[in-house]
Amino acid sequence: MPLHLSTLPTILLARNALARLPEFTPPAARTLLVYNGAQPDIPHAAVFRQRGEPTVNDIDAALQVARESRCDFVIGLGGGSAIDAAKAAAGLLANGGMASDYMEVVGKGQKITQAAVPWIAIPTTAGTGAEVTRNAVIGWPEKKFKASIRSELLTAKAALIDPQLAVDVPHDVTARSGMDALCQCIEAYVSNGASAFTDAIAIKGIELAARYLARACDDGHDLEAREGMATAALLSGIALTNAGLGAVHGFAAPLGANFPIPHGVACGVLLPHVIAANRRRGVTKYDDIDRTLGADAAETCAGLVHQLNLPRLASFGVRTQDVPAMVDLAKRASSMRYNPVVLDDATLADVLTQSL
Numbered sequence: 229m230p231l232h233l234s235t236l237p238t239i240l241l242a243r244n245a246l247a248r249l250p251e252f253t254p255p256a257a258r259t260l261l262v263y264n265g266a267q268p269d270i271p272h273a274a275v276f277r278q279r280g281e282p283t284v285n286d287i288d289a290a291l292q293v294a295r296e297s298r299c300d301f302v303i304g305l306g307g308g309s310a311i312d313a314a315k316a317a318a319g320l321l322a323n324g325g326m327a328s329d330y331m332e333v334v335g336k337g338q339k340i341t342q343a344a345v346p347w348i349a350i351p352t353t354a355g356t357g358a359e360v361t362r363n364a365v366i367g368w369p370e371k372k373f374k375a376s377i378r379s380e381l382l383t384a385k386a387a388l389i390d391p392q393l394a395v396d397v398p399h400d401v402t403a404r405s406g407m408d409a410l411c412q413c414i415e416a417y418v419s420n421g422a423s424a425f426t427d428a429i430a431i432k433g434i435e436l437a438a439r440y441l442a443r444a445c446d447d448g449h450d451l452e453a454r455e456g457m458a459t460a461a462l463l464s465g466i467a468l469t470n471a472g473l474g475a476v477h478g479f480a481a482p483l484g485a486n487f488p489i490p491h492g493v494a495c496g497v498l499l500p501h502v503i504a505a506n507r508r509r510g511v512t513k514y515d516d517i518d519r520t521l522g523a524d525a526a527e528t529c530a531g532l533v534h535q536l537n538l539p540r541l542a543s544f545g546v547r548t549q550d551v552p553a554m555v556d557l558a559k560r561a562s563s564m565r566y567n568p569v570v571l572d573d574a575t576l577a578d579v580l581t582q583s584l
């Protein structure tokens with residue numbers, strides 16, 4: 229199993245990590261603050277509030293704000309959406325141009341050649357692991373597609389992960405973010421890009437998410453559970469960056485671009501069906517996951533989806549007649565090529581139909 233380990237930010241995961249932000253901020257920084265949720269009390273030269281998951285238009289708007297204030301430092305504080313928007317803005321501040329120039333699959337796919345301006349990721353939800361990944365997932369409404377701007381040069385300077393920031397995150401956001409972390413660890417573990425290194429990271433993330441996700445949802449102030457989920461999310465980000473994902477994330481890209489489905493919901497609902505389909509095609513690595521969970525992987529994930537009350541895809545307007553178009557788009561998504569086996573169109577259609 230060959231290994232190519234990507235650059236990681238300096239990572240600080242601790243209760244009260246936020247208090248150490250000044251150590252990581254250059255003294256004369258002109259900061260662009262990108263956030264979602266409530267506006268934090270952090271000094272900034274310019275501010276951009278990310279609403280919902282970022283689109284190419286959001287990134288261009290954030291860039292305009294940052295360029296007008298000649299920002300040379302970026303802080304992303306919030307869920308994965310705010311972190312990814314900050315990541316793309318930091319990258320494009322250094323590289324010039326606009327978001328569509330650098331988008332994979334649907335954009336011009338221009339290469340990032342300059343290191344992003346220094347930026348700090350401060351996640352408030354435990355899910356995407358965006359604080360340590362090198363890609364920013366961005367929607368392009370006109371193209372009805374979500375894709376990434378990706379480069380090792382986009383890596384944050386530091387990730388400050390403070391589990392206390394998550395205590396007021398509501399149940400539904402905790403549930404779907406946590407399902408994303410669990411899903412990312414499972415997909416990275418069975419991915420055809422996996423290595424011994426990513427296996428070790430991913431299996432620990434699976435163990436932590438299985439132990440703490442329901443607890444964090446039941447009692448948001450359970451700091452041990454919040455810490456466990458923050459760690460699972462971090463591990464999921466390191467695993468996916470170095471191993472790739474799979475069919476769940478392949479589907480999540482077009483579903484999220486065409487329907488108002490939060491990313492973690494799409495991932496959670498699809499996960500048990502993708503596991504079952506891959507297993508039927510002879511993927512045996514799920515046996516290790518069964519052992520870690522002490523139960524069948526697909527059944528455990530389906531049980532969590534039910535217990536956490538994740539809505540079905542049909543409740544977002546996905547209908548049976550949408551399945552063929554979504555299958556076509558999912559096959560083009562960058563994550564799909566890391567699925568451990570090639571799933572044919574009929575199998576992909578089955579997986580999606582079962583998730584409606």
Ligand SMILES: [Zn+2]
Nearest residue numbers: 356408412495
């Ligand atoms: Zn994800």
